[in-house]
Amino acid sequence: MNRPTVHRIARTLAALGLALGLTGCASLIGEKQVGPGPDPSSPGAAPSAAPASASAGPAALPYDVRPLLKPAHKYLGVSADGAPTSMDSITAFAQQVGKQPNLIESYSGWGDNFDAKGAKNAWDAGAVSYIAWEPFTVSLADIAAGKSDDYIRGYAAAIRNLDVPVALSFAHEMNGGWYAWGTKHATPDQFVAAYRHVHDVFAQLGAGNVIWVWSPNSINPMPNVQLQPYYPGDTYVDWVGIVAYYTHLEAGTFQQLYIPTLTEVRQFTDKPFLISETASEPGARKPADIANLAAGVIAHPDCLGFIWFDYNKEVDWKVDSDPQALAAFKRAVSDGRYGFDVRNP
Amino acid sequence: MTSSTEHLDEFPVHQEDGPLRRPDSGGSWFTAKRQAAPGGHDHAVDSPTMRLDMSSARRTGGGAPPVQPGRDTADDPVADEPRRGDDGPGYTLAPIPEASWAIDPGRRRTWVSRLLLLAILLLQTALSVRLSNTAFQDEALYMYAGHMELDHFLHGLALPKDYNTYFSGSPVLYPIAAAVIENHFGMLGVRLFSLLCMLGATSLLYAFSRRMFNERVALGAAALFAVTQSTVVLGFFATYDAPAVLLLALAAWIVIRTDRAPAALVLFAAPVAVLAVGLKYASALYLPTLAVLALLTGHRNKIRQPLLRGALLAAGMAVLLWLGLRFTNVLSGVQATTTNRAHGNEKTMDLVRQCVEYGGLMFATACAGMVAYAVRGRMNESPLVRNATGPGPRRRWLLGLLLVGTALLAPAYQIHLHTSVALYKHLGFGLLFAAPMAGIGLSRLVGSHFRHPQLGILLWVITLSLGLSQSVWRFETWPNSTQMIAVLKQHVNSHGRYLASADNVPVYYLRAQTRQDQWTSTYGIGYVDRAGKLHSGDDGYRAAIADGWFDLIVLDGVATPDEDKVVVQAISQSPHYRLLGRVPFHTTGGTGYYRIWVKQ
Numbered sequence: 004m005n006r007p008t009v010h011r012i013a014r015t016l017a018a019l020g021l022a023l024g025l026t027g028c029a030s031l032i033g034e035k036q037v038g039p040g041p042d043p044s045s046p047g048a049a050p051s052a053a054p055a056s057a058s059a060g061p062a063a064l065p066y067d068v069r070p071l072l073k074p075a076h077k078y079l080g081v082s083a084d085g086a087p088t089s090m091d092s093i094t095a096f097a098q099q100v101g102k103q104p105n106l107i108e109s110y111s112g113w114g115d116n117f118d119a120k121g122a123k124n125a126w127d128a129g130a131v132s133y134i135a136w137e138p139f140t141v142s143l144a145d146i147a148a149g150k151s152d153d154y155i156r157g158y159a160a161a162i163r164n165l166d167v168p169v170a171l172s173f174a175h176e177m178n179g180g181w182y183a184w185g186t187k188h189a190t191p192d193q194f195v196a197a198y199r200h201v202h203d204v205f206a207q208l209g210a211g212n213v214i215w216v217w218s219p220n221s222i223n224p225m226p227n228v229q230l231q232p233y234y235p236g237d238t239y240v241d242w243v244g245i246v247a248y249y250t251h252l253e254a255g256t257f258q259q260l261y262i263p264t265l266t267e268v269r270q271f272t273d274k275p276f277l278i279s280e281t282a283s284e285p286g287a288r289k290p291a292d293i294a295n296l297a298a299g300v301i302a303h304p305d306c307l308g309f310i311w312f313d314y315n316k317e318v319d320w321k322v323d324s325d326p327q328a329l330a331a332f333k334r335a336v337s338d339g340r341y342g343f344d345v346r347n348p
Numbered sequence: 349m350t351s352s353t354e355h356l357d358e359f360p361v362h363q364e365d366g367p368l369r370r371p372d373s374g375g376s377w378f379t380a381k382r383q384a385a386p387g388g389h390d391h392a393v394d395s396p397t398m399r400l401d402m403s404s405a406r407r408t409g410g411g412a413p414p415v416q417p418g419r420d421t422a423d424d425p426v427a428d429e430p431r432r433g434d435d436g437p438g439y440t441l442a443p444i445p446e447a448s449w450a451i452d453p454g455r456r457r458t459w460v461s462r463l464l465l466l467a468i469l470l471l472q473t474a475l476s477v478r479l480s481n482t483a484f485q486d487e488a489l490y491m492y493a494g495h496m497e498l499d500h501f502l503h504g505l506a507l508p509k510d511y512n513t514y515f516s517g518s519p520v521l522y523p524i525a526a527a528v529i530e531n532h533f534g535m536l537g538v539r540l541f542s543l544l545c546m547l548g549a550t551s552l553l554y555a556f557s558r559r560m561f562n563e564r565v566a567l568g569a570a571a572l573f574a575v576t577q578s579t580v581v582l583g584f585f586a587t588y589d590a591p592a593v594l595l596l597a598l599a600a601w602i603v604i605r606t607d608r609a610p611a612a613l614v615l616f617a618a619p620v621a622v623l624a625v626g627l628k629y630a631s632a633l634y635l636p637t638l639a640v641l642a643l644l645t646g647h648r649n650k651i652r653q654p655l656l657r658g659a660l661l662a663a664g665m666a667v668l669l670w671l672g673l674r675f676t677n678v679l680s681g682v683q684a685t686t687t688n689r690a691h692g693n694e695k696t697m698d699l700v701r702q703c704v705e706y707g708g709l710m711f712a713t714a715c716a717g718m719v720a721y722a723v724r725g726r727m728n729e730s731p732l733v734r735n736a737t738g739p740g741p742r743r744r745w746l747l748g749l750l751l752v753g754t755a756l757l758a759p760a761y762q763i764h765l766h767t768s769v770a771l772y773k774h775l776g777f778g779l780l781f782a783a784p785m786a787g788i789g790l791s792r793l794v795g796s797h798f799r800h801p802q803l804g805i806l807l808w809v810i811t812l813s814l815g816l817s818q819s820v821w822r823f824e825t826w827p828n829s830t831q832m833i834a835v836l837k838q839h840v841n842s843h844g845r846y847l848a849s850a851d852n853v854p855v856y857y858l859r860a861q862t863r864q865d866q867w868t869s870t871y872g873i874g875y876v877d878r879a880g881k882l883h884s885g886d887d888g889y890r891a892a893i894a895d896g897w898f899d900l901i902v903l904d905g906v907a908t909p910d911e912d913k914v915v916v917q918a919i920s921q922s923p924h925y926r927l928l929g930r931v932p933f934h935t936t937g938g939t940g941y942y943r944i945w946v947k948q
Contacts (some may be wrong), residue, residue, distance in 0.1 A: 064834055064835050065835060212929065341487075
């Protein structure tokens with residue numbers, strides 16, 4: 004074989020090699036997963052099953068809720084019909100009592116979407132949206148086992164993307180037997196596991212703008228149910244909520260309604276507490292109950308405030324059930340220590 | 349069967365002298381060639397090793413009057429009366445002007461080559477400056493350290509850390525230069541300084557490749573080197589790699605430029621090479637190559653001069669290195685980052701795969717060039733130098749093996765260490781030396797008279813495509829920290845304590861608010877608890893977080909993913925922290941997040 008033939012063969016081989024190289028380099032050009040990246044199994048990684056909205060966060064900086072956790076002033080909260088999706092009832096309430104509420108409670112059933120519009124309405128009105136998240140349709144054990152994770156992720160991503168503070172009370176009044184997640188249907192361990200799991204999923208999604216509320220009912224109706232087994236731990240809780248109403252069935256003083264529960268709570272946590280749901284039955288006692296509530300909140304530095312259940316449901320809990328009650332409420336919250344703009348605490 | 353045109357593939361029509369004059373009768377290009385002169389070879393030469401012999405050729409056949417190589421029938425069996433036969437074109441080719449055969453690089457060829465080099469440099473610039481990301485942690489570290497060193501020298505301020513102990517280059521050389529540049533032009537200025545260094549390295553590569561071989565080889569070498577991932581990335585990367593590459597290129601250029609000069613002149617390369625080592629200790633890997641290069645490029649017809657060159661350069665570099673180690677305290681840093689670097693656990697095949705991806709094509713071209721050069725050393729097509737003698741086969745093999753083998757030094761060491769850290773950069777150091785051989789490979793692939801330009805274009809386009817995609821990919825392997833820094837800026841102050849993965853980035857960007865000693869990285873910790881007990885490693889992070897030692901923690905999940913898991917687990921068990929939020933970023937690994945916790 005002479006030399007030119009060798010050259011020709013060599014060049015042909017080189018051309019073939021380059022063509023193969025060109026084909027092969029397509030995979031190199033398109034390579035996307037060579038370097039290190041977030042570990043999908045790590046708590047901070049986005050789950051692959053997350054909804055599209057949860058795959059990438061908002062461009063805004065994460066909201067730091069810490070100034071709202073222990074503010075210098077008291078929260079004046081209210082739960083009113085249609086609020087905060089519609090702010091009509093809040094506007095009316097503010098006009099009645101002479102002060103703008105800064106905590107607006109609403110209820111969200113398991114399976115409901117996060118009411119971003121309502122939370123935004125509340126924020127725009129200078130209030131934090133407080134959501135009582137009620138797992139009516141799924142067991143706590145299933146939640147803890149991750150069977151509702153897709154739903155939780157979507158909810159968490161929606162809260163995170165809104166990027167305004169939201170208070171979330173998961174499975175409130177767990178120490179009572181009247182709810183599907185209560186003592187008749189779930190153990191304390193199941194509650195704690197479910198609560199922690201929900202919290203962790205939110206953490207995975209980066210929803211740092213949630214104020215976590217652990218909210219048992221007053222222990223008075225269930226003195227034998229210990230609270231500590233239900234407590235998820237300080238890592239998981241920002242506020243302790245206490246649910247108790249002024250009724251004609253029991254003595255109506257702050258000391259009798261809340262302090263026994265608070266005393267028990269203080270055995271395992273120093274987290275600030277909130278009267279997370281309260282009101283007073285109509286009657287002659289109502290103005291005094293209101294005054295007692297407001298004074299009790301003021302008297303306890305570790306008490307953040309209260310949320311008034313302003314509904315006519317079963318009984319008329321509204322502040323304007325009678326003029327004396329409304330006047331008492333108006334007088335009580337006129338104290339300068341009540342209310343503040345949550346956007347500038 | 350051998351085509352008649354195959355005999356003519358080194359037909360001596362010089363590519364720089366315009367198109368071949370075609371006869372009026374419109375004969376084919378190859379047919380015309382066939383008639384002209386089949387005896388020529390290769391292109392004009394600028395090889396120093398051949399120049400003396402060419403001068404004798406010039407005396408006998410060169411110079412005026414015009415040479416008509418087509419009529420050089422001394423050993424041309426087909427001259428004058430080519431194999432025209434009955435089906436010949438029936439025309440005669442006009443005499444070919446002497447310019448077509450010029451041996452020396454004329455002004456026109458020089459300027460054309462320089463213009464092509466300028467085009468390569470412009471392309472290299474475009475490839476580098478299009479890269480965009482915030483500071484990589486190494487960039488941040490060097491610039492911040494430079495500011496600290498500068499303050500130390502100018503104002504006597506104490507250094508926050510002893511950078512000598514963990515820097516892979518002297519903290520008083522590049523970092524200070526970078527800090528000075530940054531003071532005037534910002535980080536962009538420091539990156540543009542790197543670009544100038546890499547452009548200089550490409551230019552010097554062209555210069556010494558041209559001197560060793562010829563313009564075409566030099567242009568091929570520069571064109572390939574300029575578009576590789578390492579060159580493109582280092583050209584916009586504020587680390588001491590770019591100036592180190594420049595200095596190594598300069599040292600190589602001095603070695604080759606002084607090839608026929610008195611041996612002592614090669615010593616000019618010694619301080620340059622040792623300065624490259626001072627900038628980046630790993631540059632020492634290439635000092636033996638420079639010494640052997642001095643030997644192999646010495647005067648070919650003498651024995652003493654090449655030996656003396658090699659010995660003088662080796663001795664000069666050794667003395668300067670000894671002085672550097674003797675009168676500075678960089679030894680611990682050299683050991684920690686270079687000579688006794690901790691072994692990783694990456695698989696050999698993974699490292700080999702990366703080497704192939706990042707530099708395999710250019711290396712293969714260099715290997716082909718090495719073989720082609722060893723088989724046929726002549727770099728010129730002119731028949732005037734047909735009898736010129738270049739380096740013998742043994743020297744050609746040695747030179748090729750030296751240059752190509754140098755490209756294997758860094759990969760071999762990193763495979764030995766089982767680590768891919770900075771592998772892509774170190775490959776670039778080696779490819780600088782292999783580039784001349786790659787230039788020969790490219791030149792021989794194209795063939796004489798650009799007979800197979802498509803092959804050369806194909807090779808270069810593939811190299812360019814890889815360089816384009818890999819450099820963009822490389823610049824996206826670390827998170828863009830803009831948003832994270834904006835968040836942290838709201839939560840840091842001059843007395844807080846902070847834990848961060850890749851802490852050099854916030855240290856650099858938040859230097860107006862914090863000091864380096866306020867930050868702890870996820871690379872290691874030594875935490876002393878209230879009882880005076882020292883906790884280190886994972887236990888150190890757990891203890892510090894359990895005690896609420898840090899005021900803010902930020903993890904990226906990229907720099908130290910395993911340690912991040914330990915920290916996250918510790919946070920989940922500590923009541924002191926709450927999640928502030930996460931800040932998304934996009935890297936080549938996909939979407940990631942900075943997770944930020946603040947103290948309750």
